[in-house]
Amino acid sequence: MFASPPRSVRRRVLPLAVALLALAGLLVGWLVPFGSKTPSGHITFSTGVPTGVYQRYGELLQQALDRDLPHVSISLTNSEGSQQNLARLASGEADFTVATADAVAQYQRDRKPGFERLRGCARLYDDYIQLVVPKGSPVQSVADLRGLRVGVGQSGSGVRLIADRVLAAAGLTPDVSITPVPAGIDTMPSLLERREIDAFFWSGGLPTQAVQALSERLPVRLVPLDAALARSLHDVGESTRFYRTAVIPGDAYALAQNGNPVETLAVANILVTTDAADPDLVEGFTRTVIGSRDGIGSQVHPAQLVDLRTAIYTEPLPLHEGARRYYRSVKP
Numbered sequence: 001m002f003a004s005p006p007r008s009v010r011r012r013v014l015p016l017a018v019a020l021l022a023l024a025g026l027l028v029g030w031l032v033p034f035g036s037k038t039p040s041g042h043i044t045f046s047t048g049v050p051t052g053v054y055q056r057y058g059e060l061l062q063q064a065l066d067r068d069l070p071h072v073s074i075s076l077t078n079s080e081g082s083q084q085n086l087a088r089l090a091s092g093e094a095d096f097t098v099a100t101a102d103a104v105a106q107y108q109r110d111r112k113p114g115f116e117r118l119r120g121c122a123r124l125y126d127d128y129i130q131l132v133v134p135k136g137s138p139v140q141s142v143a144d145l146r147g148l149r150v151g152v153g154q155s156g157s158g159v160r161l162i163a164d165r166v167l168a169a170a171g172l173t174p175d176v177s178i179t180p181v182p183a184g185i186d187t188m189p190s191l192l193e194r195r196e197i198d199a200f201f202w203s204g205g206l207p208t209q210a211v212q213a214l215s216e217r218l219p220v221r222l223v224p225l226d227a228a229l230a231r232s233l234h235d236v237g238e239s240t241r242f243y244r245t246a247v248i249p250g251d252a253y254a255l256a257q258n259g260n261p262v263e264t265l266a267v268a269n270i271l272v273t274t275d276a277a278d279p280d281l282v283e284g285f286t287r288t289v290i291g292s293r294d295g296i297g298s299q300v301h302p303a304q305l306v307d308l309r310t311a312i313y314t315e316p317l318p319l320h321e322g323a324r325r326y327y328r329s330v331k332p
Contacts, residue, residue, distance in 0.1 A: 037280050038071055039069055039071065039284050040071035041071075041072060041278075042072070042075070043072060044076075044077055044093065044094045044096075045096045046084070046089070046093070046094035046097040047085075047097075048078065048079055048081050049079075049080065049157075051185055051209065052186070052210070053205040053300060053302055054081070054098050055076075057098070057300050058076050058098075061289065061292065062074050062076055064288050065285065068284065068288045069288065072281065077093075077094065079097075080155065080184060082104075082157065082158030083107070083156045083158060083161060084157070085097035085272075087112070089272060089273065089274055090113050090114025090115065090117065090274070095273060096121070096273050097271075097273075098124065098272070100162075100242075101242040101268045101269075101315065102158070102239050102267050105239035105242060106161060118274060119272070119318060119319065120271070120272060120315075120320065120323065121314070121322075122271040122311040122314065123269070123270055123313050124270065124302075124306050125268075125302040125304075125305040126205070126246070126268055126269070127203045127266065127269055128205070128264055128265075129202075129264050129267075130201070130264065131166075131199060131222060132192065132199065132202065132211060132220050132221075133198065133220065134192065136219070137221075139198070139199055139223055141170070142166055142172070142229060143170045143171060145170075145178050145198075145199060146172060147177070148179070149179045149196070149199075150181060150198065150200065150201070151188040151199070151200030151201065152164070152167075152180045152181065152201055153182070153183070153184060153202075158267075159184075160182070162243075162267070163201040165233055166201070166225065166229065169232035170229060170232070181196075185202050185204065185210045185211075188202070189211070189214035192214065193217065203267070205269075205300070205301065205302025206248060206252045206302060211253060220256050221257070222256055222262045223262075224263040225263060225265050227245050227263070229265075230245045242267050244265065244266055244267070245264075246264055246266035247264065248261060248263075248264050249261055270314050271285075272317065273285075277320060277322065278322070279320070280322065281322065282321070283322040283329075284322075286311075286322065286327075287326050289306065290306065293306045
């Protein structure tokens with residue numbers, strides 16, 4: 001049986017224990033931002049088509065959020081893409097989503113329901129516009145698509161928005177000059193394989209797994225979208241200013257490119273929510289998006305480009321207050 005410590009020792013230990021407890025309380029106060037609380041509840045994250053980058057990114061982000069926000073349950077729901085994602089946010093069907101900057105700007109320009117309530121959390125990675133044809137196809141430019149069957153994306157997708165604009169910039173009327181096929185990246189590769197379409201547009205991060213897998217089954221190539229096309233595209237309207245000239249690196253799709261870079265256009269993706277979202281939840285969500293970059297990027301390569309230095313630039317959307325609070329907390 002152990003003997004009790006002398007009274008003098010107990011007198012010295014008690015104040016020390018009190019001091020340590022006080023210090024622990026201060027540390028908790030420093031680590032948890034003033035006024036914030038632990039988020040809880042259920043949220044819905046609208047992603048994209050099953051084989052697209054949005055969906056895979058959402059699946060991996062869900063795992064990271066489950067770890068970082070244990071009291072928040074998260075459901076993923078597939079969508080046709082950016083345009084449908086924004087409509088779901090505005091209607092309350094979803095709480096967070098990813099959408100391209102051009103789709104957001106067009107949603108605002110059209111003053112669609114709830115446009116004024118949309119808020120940005122983070123600029124993520126860029127989507128690259130990809131026009132895919134069989135390797136032996138005579139198509140060398142967008143103008144050569146005249147009279148052909150072309151996959152243009154589903155009506156609610158960002159792909160459809162950019163495909164229509166690119167066609168118009170090349171002097172083609174989207175619903176007249178071509179036979180548009182409203183399919184997504186989950187079905188367009190197989191349609192091209194079966195020769196049911198002659199080409200398809202896709203807008204996504206590099207590399208997109210569905211395009212990569214197609215190039216391993218069927219000889220395909222990417223058609224360049226050059227600077228002249230980009231200049232014509234910028235004349236279409238205000239929301240087209242979010243497109244920039246870019247280059248698909250020669251190793252993005254090794255079999256489709258033979259190591260050669262391809263000129264194209266790119267547009268930024270934005271993590272979007274609404275002004276109704278709880279600031280504490282948005283702060284935690286944004287922290288996980290930035291903090292999980294390397295883990296998600298090891299499996300979804302475009303996510304490697306998520307950068308704290310540029311994430312704050314969510315134009316054309318204002319930052320949500322919760323996101324602003326996060327960026328202030330990590331400001332050097």
